[in-house]
Amino acid sequence: MACGVFGEDWNVIYENKSICAPKGSTVNLTCTYKYPEKLTLTDTFWIMCEKQNKPEDIQSLKEYSEYKDRVEYFEDKEKKKAVLRLHNVTENDERAYCFRLVTNTEGQKWIGKEGVKLAVSALQVKAPQLVLEKQTVNLTCETTCSLTDGFIWYKNGQTLTIQSETLQLQSERSDSGHYSCAARGHEHLSSPAVNPPQNISVSISPSGVIVEGDSVTLSCSSDSNPPAEISWFKENQSSAVGSGQSFSISSFKSSHSGRFYCEAQNKHGSQRSASVSVTVKGIHYKQILLYLSCLKSEDTDNHLNGSQDIEQKKVNQS
Incomplete structure (x- = not known):
């Protein structure tokens, strides 16, 4: 004072x-x-x-x-x-x-x-980098300063009965899901949910018939937090053929054909997609025109050769 x-x-x-x-x-x-x-x-x-x-x-x-x-x-x-x-x-x-x-x-x-x-x-859930089935796993609701009113845990948006700073799981298949936490009294301010990659799939563009020379792009989608790192593989090859959300081949050839899949991985786990088959199923319009042009040229040659044979026969007969 x-x-x-x-x-x-x-x-x-x-x-x-x-x-x-x-x-x-x-x-x-x-x-x-x-x-x-x-x-x-x-x-x-x-x-x-x-x-x-x-x-x-x-x-x-x-x-x-x-x-x-x-x-x-x-x-x-x-x-x-x-x-x-x-x-x-x-x-x-x-x-x-x-x-x-x-x-x-x-x-x-x-x-x-x-x-x-x-x-x-800022609340965040801390989880082990590798989770094995049947293993005891502790998820911790981390804060950068002390919140003394207690915590609330959520699984897939549903409130759990656990109210402590740590949530313990036995890593059963039934435990799979999205986990987040909030400070008591601030339930609407939950942390980002953490989960290993799930629902991973591959889409192909163009989605129709692929012809030789096309540019082909494979895209990988997954549900994960934090965001997953993506690697691309071709079956029967031991090493990755690409990385990132998408994998492109600018001029597709028959030798590129095969079955491809992506693998998504973050610190909570990894998952691979089902394999998709990518093969050449058609030929370009220009190739068709060239083919038709060759046929037309052969027909013309055959027609001329036939006419010459007829004339030669007439000469021989006379």
Whole structure:
């Protein structure tokens, strides 16, 4: 506390010196205050504590574009209690917030210097890199700061009864699914679900008849989190023939024909697709024209040769 005019005291007491909130949540920072009663309080607001040493930079949070649509102030003047409500918090909001009092007397202003330090936690599920069937597996709901209200677990969007930081599974086939967690009281703000690659499949473009010389692209799709790394294989070949979401052959030849499949892998597991057959099934229109042209040329030659034979026979007969 410090003395103001008339020997009376200024003071700001924060309900919590630090708060950890899940990313995307709404958080309330609360304080009570005291000021010399013979002064008239004209304004109160919340500021970024780091600005307090530069009077020219001290301004309400509502004056900043990144805060103005997310900040609300509430105050009970009789109880001398003030609340800063900050919506949709992100990691960029991690700092200390101080309460500011302004009176109608020149030089009689006050800042509760320590403030409330806000930390923002992004939840994520930590799982083993390799999961074997029948093996005990622990999934952990990780936070970057301490959330003491407990956790809620979800499997495929359905709430589980486990409420601890760790979820233990026996790695049965029935345990397969998408797992996510949330902090109690913030159930709508669950972590991204984690799962090994599932539902992996291959599509071919063009989807119709492939003719020699065509450009052929195979695309691999999978359901996984985090996103899977894709490798391409041709049956009867030991090493991969390509990588990435798609695999292309710019000028397809008969020698390229075969059965292809993709394999998706992330830190939670891997899965391969069914093989698809890619073969040349037709010839280009130009090749057809060339073939017809050759036939026509042969017919003409045969016709001329036939006419010459007839004429020669006539000469011999005469």
